Amino acid sequence: MAIEGADLIKAAAFIGAGLAMGFGAIGPGVGEGFAAGKACEAIGRKPEEAGLLTRTMLVGQAVSESTGIYSLVVALLLLFVV
Amino acid sequence: MEDLTEIPQFVIKILGFNLVFNVETIIMTWIVMGVLIFFGFLATRKMHFLPNPFQVVGEFLVGGFYNLTKDALDEEMAKKYFPLICGLFMFLLLSNWLGIIPKLSEPTKDLNTPLGFGIMGFFIAHHAGIKTKGVKNYLNEYFQPIFFMAPLNVIGELAKVVSISFRLYGNILGGSIIILIVSHLVYGLLLPPFLICFFGLFVGSIQAFVFTMLTVVYISVQVK
Amino acid sequence: MTLDIPTAVKLASYAGAGICMGLGAIGAALGEGYTAGLANQGISRDPKRSGEIVKTMLVGQAVAESAGIFSLVIAILLLFLGFPTTSMVSAMAFIAAGLCMGAGAIGSGIGSGYPGGEACLGISRQPAVSGRLTTNMLIGSAVCQTPAIFSMVVALMLLFLDFGKAPVSPTWAALLGAGISTGMAAIGSGLGGGMAAGACCQGIARNPETTGQVTTTMLVGQAVSQTPSIFGLLVSFILMFKSYPEAATLAAPMALLGAGISMGFGGIGPGIGNGLTAQGAVTWVARKVEASGVLTRTMLVGQAVSQSTAIYAMVVSLVLVFVV
Numbered sequence: 001m002a003i004e005g006a007d008l009i010k011a012a013a014f015i016g017a018g019l020a021m022g023f024g025a026i027g028p029g030v031g032e033g034f035a036a037g038k039a040c041e042a043i044g045r046k047p048e049e050a051g052l053l054t055r056t057m058l059v060g061q062a063v064s065e066s067t068g069i070y071s072l073v074v075a076l077l078l079l080f081v082v
Numbered sequence: 083m084e085d086l087t088e089i090p091q092f093v094i095k096i097l098g099f100n101l102v103f104n105v106e107t108i109i110m111t112w113i114v115m116g117v118l119i120f121f122g123f124l125a126t127r128k129m130h131f132l133p134n135p136f137q138v139v140g141e142f143l144v145g146g147f148y149n150l151t152k153d154a155l156d157e158e159m160a161k162k163y164f165p166l167i168c169g170l171f172m173f174l175l176l177s178n179w180l181g182i183i184p185k186l187s188e189p190t191k192d193l194n195t196p197l198g199f200g201i202m203g204f205f206i207a208h209h210a211g212i213k214t215k216g217v218k219n220y221l222n223e224y225f226q227p228i229f230f231m232a233p234l235n236v237i238g239e240l241a242k243v244v245s246i247s248f249r250l251y252g253n254i255l256g257g258s259i260i261i262l263i264v265s266h267l268v269y270g271l272l273l274p275p276f277l278i279c280f281f282g283l284f285v286g287s288i289q290a291f292v293f294t295m296l297t298v299v300y301i302s303v304q305v306k
Numbered sequence: 307m308t309l310d311i312p313t314a315v316k317l318a319s320y321a322g323a324g325i326c327m328g329l330g331a332i333g334a335a336l337g338e339g340y341t342a343g344l345a346n347q348g349i350s351r352d353p354k355r356s357g358e359i360v361k362t363m364l365v366g367q368a369v370a371e372s373a374g375i376f377s378l379v380i381a382i383l384l385l386f387l388g389f390p391t392t393s394m395v396s397a398m399a400f401i402a403a404g405l406c407m408g409a410g411a412i413g414s415g416i417g418s419g420y421p422g423g424e425a426c427l428g429i430s431r432q433p434a435v436s437g438r439l440t441t442n443m444l445i446g447s448a449v450c451q452t453p454a455i456f457s458m459v460v461a462l463m464l465l466f467l468d469f470g471k472a473p474v475s476p477t478w479a480a481l482l483g484a485g486i487s488t489g490m491a492a493i494g495s496g497l498g499g500g501m502a503a504g505a506c507c508q509g510i511a512r513n514p515e516t517t518g519q520v521t522t523t524m525l526v527g528q529a530v531s532q533t534p535s536i537f538g539l540l541v542s543f544i545l546m547f548k549s550y551p552e553a554a555t556l557a558a559p560m561a562l563l564g565a566g567i568s569m570g571f572g573g574i575g576p577g578i579g580n581g582l583t584a585q586g587a588v589t590w591v592a593r594k595v596e597a598s599g600v601l602t603r604t605m606l607v608g609q610a611v612s613q614s615t616a617i618y619a620m621v622v623s624l625v626l627v628f629v630v
Contacts, residue, residue, distance in 0.1 A: 244536070
């Protein structure tokens with residue numbers, strides 16, 4: 001099996017896509033989960049404010065998602081553009 | 083050991099298409115259906131205030147699931163959906179328990195059964211959502227919070243079906259594989275019955291309950 | 307130095323056995339130690355109950371041990387069972403099986419330690435409900451072991467299914483990817499499920515009359531936090547059972563390996579995050595049962611958003627397997 005230049009680049013791109021999305025999903029997963037847990041706690045303390053608390057949780061989670069989306073974009077770039 | 087992945091199948095060729103029937107799964111499903119119908123007949127035959135044992139079990143199941151459904155949905159929707167939920171739970175419970183009896187095996191060991199129930203739950207939940215919220219509001223939900231999240235929301239809904247079905251399938255199939263392999267290794271009398279009890283009765287009951295509860299919760303999330 | 311096939315297969319099966327037991331011992335030991343620590347805390351509160359607390363501790367530790375025992379079973383199978391040696395693909399399958407079971411046992415082992423410890427602490431607080439606490443500890447730990455069971459299923463399939471007829475070149479990466487996918491994804495789900503079960507036992511010890519509602523919320527929360535390991539199982543099945551054409555380039559095997567890495571590591575974070583969410587929700591359902599409806603809904607919404615990165619990872623995996 002002769003390893004050529006173009007083939008090596010493609011192979012590295014695929015592994016890179018896997019690594020990018022794989023490790024990139026760890027952080028947002030834990031962070032958003034922590035935010036949701038604290039939101040549940042807050043709703044437990046004051047159920048009347050559930051709407052406001054849920055909205056704040058969703059906004060916070062959307063911001064926390066941003067690095068996950070960067071990972072997804074890099075992975076897709078590695079797969080389809082490189 | 084190779085019979086781990088063998089499925090006895092029965093193929094009919096119609097007009098160039100293959101109709102494939104998984105014989106073992108179908109027969110086991112019929113057995114479960116027969117037992118449930120017989121149980122239902124015995125439980126409701128002559129309902130007194132001093133109930134016979136079958137009626138007690140029936141009332142316990144029906145009452146318990148009505149309360150669970152009422153907690154998640156509201157009163158009149160609960161009345162409409164709880165027969166489905168109760169029936170689903172009884173079917174899954176008996177299916178998961180069927181593996182304990184020597185020559186029988188669980189119908190949920192075949193991917194088709196849990197996947198069928200998952201898809202059924204998906205359609206029921208979304209139908210309830212459309213009926214309650216109207217088509218425009220329902221479609222709008224997919225574009226929350228930002229409009230280009232739409233494909234990801236759709237994938238999320240499909241992922242719910244996948245996760246609910248594969249969880250049940252994986253647990254039941256995994257249990258039966260583990261029992262097979264460990265019995266093959268141990269040749270003894272003490273360990274396998276304990277394992278069968280754990281995986282069949284205990285894990286089977288919990289997984290049937292989790293599947294049912296998740297179906298109720300998915301309906302309630304679509305409806306709220 | 308050229309390796310002929312039987313030597314390579316033996317080498318791989320011994321290496322796999324080592325990886326399997328080595329990694330698998332981590333989780334169970336950590337979980338059992340945590341249980342013992344909290345049991346001691348409970349005994350220091352209430353020394354008269356030490357007999358009952360030690361009994362509950364031992365039962366909880368036994369359930370946490372089961373992940374380690376799964377690893378031991380796979381390791382012994384790898385060491386002593388003679389395998390048919392038809393191709394080099396089998397060698398990679400054995401390493402993958404060892405990695406899968408070893409990694410998969412970490413999360414479930416640590417996770418099962420939480421409910422055991424909280425149950426022991428709870429007995430010292432409320433001795434009257436010790437029966438209910440033990441039952442809930444067993445239920446929570448058993449559901450928490452599910453990701454380890456998934457890992458064991460994939461490991462056993464990698465051991466016993468015959469891959470000899472498949473071409474060596476992309477299949478070695480597919481099997482390694484299958485092992486990584488389920489093994490790593492089970493870490494997060496095991497931990498997450500354990501956190502939820504621990505919160506359930508703690509809540510019951512505080513408010514015994516809310517047992518039913520708390521157990522239901524715990525089961526729903528645990529079930530959703532197991533979803534990343536289910537995605538890992540799905541990707542593993544796809545990688546194992548798809549048939550591949552012979553690949554002359556390096557790109558095709560690397561794509562399959564990348565798919566396994568993506569789903570495997572991508573399942574860790576969301577699993578832990580969902581567990582944190584379920585922990586918060588279950589704790590507060592125990593404290594305010596009237597709010598349980600809105601708490602369960604919020605927990606599910608939060609968990610669904612938090613799982614989205616697991617879904618991205620699965621999409622990237624599936625694209626790597628099918629499109630590229």
